[in-house]
Amino acid sequence: MTDLSSGTPELFELPRERAEIVPGAVHVPDWLGLEDQRELVLRCREWALGPAPMRHVVLPGGGRMSVRSTTLGRDGAPYRYLRTGEHERAPDMPPWLSALGRRAVLEAYGPGSPDARDHRPDTALVNFYDAAARMGMHQDKDEASAAPIVSLSLGDACVFRFGNTQTRSAPYRDIELRSGDLFVFGGPSRYAFHGVPRILPGTGPAALGMKGGRLNLTLRMTGRAGPAR
Template sequence: MNEPLFDPVPEPVVVSPGAVHVPGWLGLPRQRELVGRCREWVRSPAGMRKHRTPTGGRMSVAMASLGWFWEPYSYSRTLPDGTPVPPFPPELGELARAGVAAAYGHAPEPESPGYDVALVNFYDAEARMGMHQDREERADAPVVSLSVGDTCVFRFGNTETRGRPYTDVELRSGDLFVFGGPSRMAYHGVPRTRPGSADPDCGLASGRLNVTIRATGFG
């Protein structure tokens, strides 16, 4: 992933303090490359799975973990069968740092914990994600989210409640969304996708791929 990420440079949109949407950050060649790499990464023994929540429900989003294994609501170094988690690809760390620079105008501080976990999420036409916080990490580094495929409605809320106030943002294929600082613990979710809205040249025949990159701070 050495080519320029975008051309021309998209204009970042501040959704709330610390939360920035950069439309069209990844061009079609980079989207196809990311889709291809994700297909390689999820061929691990863990594969894609729909986690069961503590209340007994089953998530509708299929997910794979890289670097650390995430399941509601904790991290571990091994998969449920005891095998190691697939490693975190260094190129995703580079992509995350470039995303922070694109959103904020500067790269992460040198002393900031390094990005070390990625969740590869796949949404089919029926998949949804309820309002939640990304709060299992010890680090407060910004969360970096990349979208490829179908457009989704990304609901970005406040830090106190799952309800209003919130802002609905359309995330299209190639979009970048970064949230940190005062928005790091904001509730967020995906109430719906728009099936069939993606450019077929993005590399996905259907559905939405979301790669969420985080720093755990676990060392």
């Protein structure tokens, strides 16, 4: 297995298997190929520069997040706390990214799932974690929709803590998410508390050219009526 302290894989690394962590929460290792990962990294760099630049967000309660974030689609709604300027406009949600989100839910749940048939993400959050960044346990409750959340990982691996729907504390599971991994949670796990207690520096593919850190894209349906604009 990979030596996470050095980021150097052993000669014969065993393939990782997909797993349903709890009902509704599915981990698919290595879902994105290297070329797709490279393309997403390039797009994230473009989004990070504007028109809604990536920044350390100050939450409504006054806390400053250690990750840097930006958003796509819906002018940032319902994530108004990500904006600092009154006239700052979030980039459009690209149709190809929405289609990727639908493919992800199909991969996780299968074509027979109603969630998979009807899934059309209209917004995305893009987070960058440096080696010291963390994400506390939280629920994704800003959306009016209870559609599944799609999470894509790029760059350094992380410890992803996936908990229960009642409390930030145990029981929870710690899962290693590596570059290219897909994690989808919906149904009975849609409002589970989750967070990132640790980044594993030096574990990202050198071919991505990221020079450290982790990018995470979460694709969501806001449940807002009408067109995105």
